[in-house]
Amino acid sequence: MDGREVAVKVQYPGAGEALLGDLRRLARLARGVAPVFPGIDIKPLVEEIQARAEEELDYHLEAEAQHTFAEAFRGDPQFFVPDVVEGGTTVLVTEWLESPGSLATVIAEGTQEERDHYGELLVRFLFSGPQRTGMLHADPHPGNFRIMPHEDGSPGRLGVLDFGAVARLPEHGLPPAMGRLLKIASAEDHEELAEGLRREGFIKDNIRVDPQLVLDYLAPFVEPTRVERFRFTREWMRGQFERLNDPRQPTYTVATKLNLPPSYLLIHRTWLGGIGLLSQLGAEAPFRSILEELLPGFSD
Structure with missing residues (x-):
């Protein structure tokens, strides 16, 4: 193009037809399974999934989102987002990002210093992006985050790719109610938490739940906020998954009673x-202070 190294992303004809067809079948299936999940408004949730999937296939929207992030993070000492060079219906050309590997590389062979460093940067990017751009990068796949060490080999910046999946946030940031609810849960006020979740539409008016069980169910999101530093591990994540999916546990039925408002779909x-990516990394960082700094409502 002008002598620069670039990366080219191509969408082949019919690439999204199978996915959209699957989502249409899912919408039909949802009508049949709705009675099994009385706490969930399934129809608007499926409609939101379909709408966001269509956005992910739109290269014009992806180019717009990536350029917005590139502008917002230009010159940042911690992050690099390659800008868009050229975009079209089926082709997206971006600046080249020079990197020896991704977070998958750190997961496989990284030192603890690298795990902690890039894990903290991942969290900082996900929470600072909405403030700077009004959008949330919604695809935390390890391959989308590239490591950019300093010349001496020490951990450096985090490069970020793939802006097809983004949550466009109308308040130009994450919902303050989300931070307030997490702060209440961190303080273990289960009654106020249940009331707040009901106000935000996470618990429907006709659904009755045990507030303590709701707090227990949300433990994977809440536990990292209760200490100055928290280490995510595969063992911790596995224990949370097994506890929440064990029919013998009292929290097992909570999942059928909690609703997910469509506006929170990509945030969730x-x-x-x-959390899954941080657990693979085995990263430790001051996550509570990051939330106090970057999550609206959490420090109120």
Whole structure:
């Protein structure tokens, strides 16, 4: 193009047809399974999934999002987002990002220093992005985050790729209610937590739940906020998964009673995926102070 190294992303004809077809079948199936999940408004949730999937296939929207992030993080000492060079319906050309590997490399062979460093940067990027751009990068796959060490080999910046999946946030940031609810849960006020979740639409008016069980169910999101530094591990994540999916545990039925408002769909996907990625990294960092700094409502 002008002598620069670039990366090219191509969408082949019909690439999204199978996915959209699957989502249409999911919408039909949802009507049949709705009675099994009385606490969930399934129809609007499926409609939101379909709408966001269509956005992920739109290269014009992806180019717009990536350029917005690139502008917001230009010159940042901690992050690098390659800008868009050229975009079209089926092709997206971006600046080249020079990197020896991704977070997958750190997961496989990284030192503890690298795990902690890049794990903290991942969290800082996910929470600072909405403030700077009004959007949340919603695809925390290890390959989308590239390591950029300093010349001496020490951990450096975090490069970020793939802006097809982003949550566009109308308040130009994460919902303050989300931070307030997490702060209440961190303080273990289960009654106020249940009331707040009901106000935000996470618990429907006709659904009755045990507030303490709701707090227990949300432990994977809450535990890291209760200490100055928290280490995510595979063992911790595995224990949380087994506890929440064990029919013998009292928290097992909570999942059928909690609703997910459509506006929180990609936020939930990102938060859950981020926790999984941090657990693979085995990262330790001051996550509570990061939330106090970057999550609206948490420090109120």
